[in-house]
Amino acid sequence: MDFMVFQYPMISVQACLDGILLGILFALIAYGMALQWGVMNIINIAQGDLVILGGYIAYFMYLYGIHPAWGVIVSPIIMFFVGIAIYKLVINKVVDRDLFISILATFGISILFMQLMNFAFGADVVLANSDYGTTMLFNNNVVLPNSKIFSAFISILFAICLVIYMKKSKLGRAIRATAQNARAAKILGVDTEKVYAATFGINAALCGVAGALISITFTIHPYMGLPYTIRSFMIVIVAGLGNLPGVAMSGMGLGVFEEFADYILGTEFRIGSVFLLLVLILVYRRFKLSRKREYLK
Amino acid sequence: MSKMINKNLILYIGILIFGIAAPFLFPAFKVQLSILCVLIVLATTWNIQGGEMGYNSFGNILFYGLGMYLCASVQVGMFFPLAEWTESGGEKTFVHTPAQFFQGMAVGLIVAAVVPTIVAGLIGYSILGLRGHYFAICTLGLGVAAGEISGGIEIIGAGQGFTTPPFPDVGSLDSRGEFFYFLSFFVLVLTFIAVRGIYSTRFKLILNAIRDNEDKAEAMGIETMKYKIVGWMISAFFCGLAGGIMGGLVGYIDSTDVAFDGREMGVFMVLMAILGGKGTLWGPIIGATVFHIFKEGFWTFFLGWQYVALGVLIVVIVIYFPEGIMGWLREKYPERFGEVVDEKDRKAQVELK
Numbered sequence: 171m172d173f174m175v176f177q178y179p180m181i182s183v184q185a186c187l188d189g190i191l192l193g194i195l196f197a198l199i200a201y202g203m204a205l206q207w208g209v210m211n212i213i214n215i216a217q218g219d220l221v222i223l224g225g226y227i228a229y230f231m232y233l234y235g236i237h238p239a240w241g242v243i244v245s246p247i248i249m250f251f252v253g254i255a256i257y258k259l260v261i262n263k264v265v266d267r268d269l270f271i272s273i274l275a276t277f278g279i280s281i282l283f284m285q286l287m288n289f290a291f292g293a294d295v296v297l298a299n300s301d302y303g304t305t306m307l308f309n310n311n312v313v314l315p316n317s318k319i320f321s322a323f324i325s326i327l328f329a330i331c332l333v334i335y336m337k338k339s340k341l342g343r344a345i346r347a348t349a350q351n352a353r354a355a356k357i358l359g360v361d362t363e364k365v366y367a368a369t370f371g372i373n374a375a376l377c378g379v380a381g382a383l384i385s386i387t388f389t390i391h392p393y394m395g396l397p398y399t400i401r402s403f404m405i406v407i408v409a410g411l412g413n414l415p416g417v418a419m420s421g422m423g424l425g426v427f428e429e430f431a432d433y434i435l436g437t438e439f440r441i442g443s444v445f446l447l448l449v450l451i452l453v454y455r456r457f458k459l460s461r462k463r464e465y466l467k
Numbered sequence: 468m469s470k471m472i473n474k475n476l477i478l479y480i481g482i483l484i485f486g487i488a489a490p491f492l493f494p495a496f497k498v499q500l501s502i503l504c505v506l507i508v509l510a511t512t513w514n515i516q517g518g519e520m521g522y523n524s525f526g527n528i529l530f531y532g533l534g535m536y537l538c539a540s541v542q543v544g545m546f547f548p549l550a551e552w553t554e555s556g557g558e559k560t561f562v563h564t565p566a567q568f569f570q571g572m573a574v575g576l577i578v579a580a581v582v583p584t585i586v587a588g589l590i591g592y593s594i595l596g597l598r599g600h601y602f603a604i605c606t607l608g609l610g611v612a613a614g615e616i617s618g619g620i621e622i623i624g625a626g627q628g629f630t631t632p633p634f635p636d637v638g639s640l641d642s643r644g645e646f647f648y649f650l651s652f653f654v655l656v657l658t659f660i661a662v663r664g665i666y667s668t669r670f671k672l673i674l675n676a677i678r679d680n681e682d683k684a685e686a687m688g689i690e691t692m693k694y695k696i697v698g699w700m701i702s703a704f705f706c707g708l709a710g711g712i713m714g715g716l717v718g719y720i721d722s723t724d725v726a727f728d729g730r731e732m733g734v735f736m737v738l739m740a741i742l743g744g745k746g747t748l749w750g751p752i753i754g755a756t757v758f759h760i761f762k763e764g765f766w767t768f769f770l771g772w773q774y775v776a777l778g779v780l781i782v783v784i785v786i787y788f789p790e791g792i793m794g795w796l797r798e799k800y801p802e803r804f805g806e807v808v809d810e811k812d813r814k815a816q817v818e819l820k
Binding site for chain 2: 213260263264267269270271273274275277278279280281282283284285286288289396400403407436438439441442445446448449452453455456457460
């Protein structure tokens, strides 16, 4: 336990700003998860692994001398097709089934991806250096890497684009209609199979963007996927499905929580604290909801 | 009916004799056989809440890991300072005498069984109130959190791991394998008797009622929460025991790779139960045996591609074979499962196909 973070206010400011910039990135991943959860009623455990795969695409561009920021464009395009391939191979067989089947099937995909990435890219922690420099704030007491600001900006940009797309385009309307009532949408001529594939593709593309940004700002490693899945799951259950401001706010909240946990408990407990927070949130939710069922007792 | 009992009795005695004779028949596979026993225990107890109660847990690994750490810690801590033991890593200055080893193991196993049961009882009320996928993800979180947190605690070895006491020198070289085999076989028999006993009582029917429709069961006057917690505590008891034995067998405990290994053991137990057939007595046993034989027989041919094979295996089993071996047998030979089959109806269905 280290409470230095409360004795020096500047460290708190640093942690808050870091957390908010990180949280925006989490919110982008969580938005993808909310999308597929809402539309297809599937919880994708492999979400985090899609993120990491997107990160490796950007990292490879960096290795071949292309500036990794271009990964933000390339990675979602590749990931869109990866997402559609996963949908065609596995997900379309579990869409109408029990939720646990989808959880276990995507868990299998997650293990598969983890290991394939381990073979393809090695088990080293890597990052794509963007050379963006840093910004100093408050008399040089707070240091913010420009790459983090860049990633937050790009995340917001993509989120806004997606919201407009979902509102205005024909596919967006079809997706929203399927989310509301898949059967009715089918009767009215929406090709739900296509909508599902597109939804999963868009989700994977969002993961690709987030992954590319993570490879610039933080580090990526083949086994780091599961925490991202858990974070996005947590954000979605706190905010609820289809509540974008809520997703953004709880994403930032989670980011700030993590930064403070990092300072107070130490870095070795960072991932543990995320998982523990998940358990606490679910338990809190259970007690809050159980009041509604009390008439049964 | 009496013929049925006789048949079953002969089967059980046959298996028992085979189990006792196995280490002498296959002396080279003693460790593998012990691991098989542990796997069967894990799959069978997962089946109590996963298959019978409908609460698909990824978190039974929590009790397994807890049991593993507790058994080893008690075994060391009873006679030597625990902190110094873990600090010294692999090179031991303290050596257990045989008497100390077996005493420690006995007390350790009791603690390893009792404490996870209490933990399951304490957290059960909060966790088992969650339904469906929330329960699955919450228990997944519990398992991973336990692994991450135990990896940061100094006294049990933190990141560098914890070496369990080496088996003392009691004469022959084979004694270690035999000891662990008979220990795990004993626990397996204990588990089987307990689970079989449970499945022949009203308790099993209540668990099935919870699986089929929890709200209705509650409305019928069953205190579902009480039964859910008891069901989970039974699982935790045997998972803890299995973990304690596995810790001694492996000889080395690492927080995320051995004890709270959600990526391997945590998934294995679910997979084995599903492969054999959820919600049956023999399903998890058959599933674990098939899985273990497959894993040990073919694992070496994959040369590092094991996890890829595991991922593919999970997806294939879950999508194409969710009813498991027992479910498949049941469909093929319904008469054997006590189902009355109308031959005309069956023929009509075949013609329809």
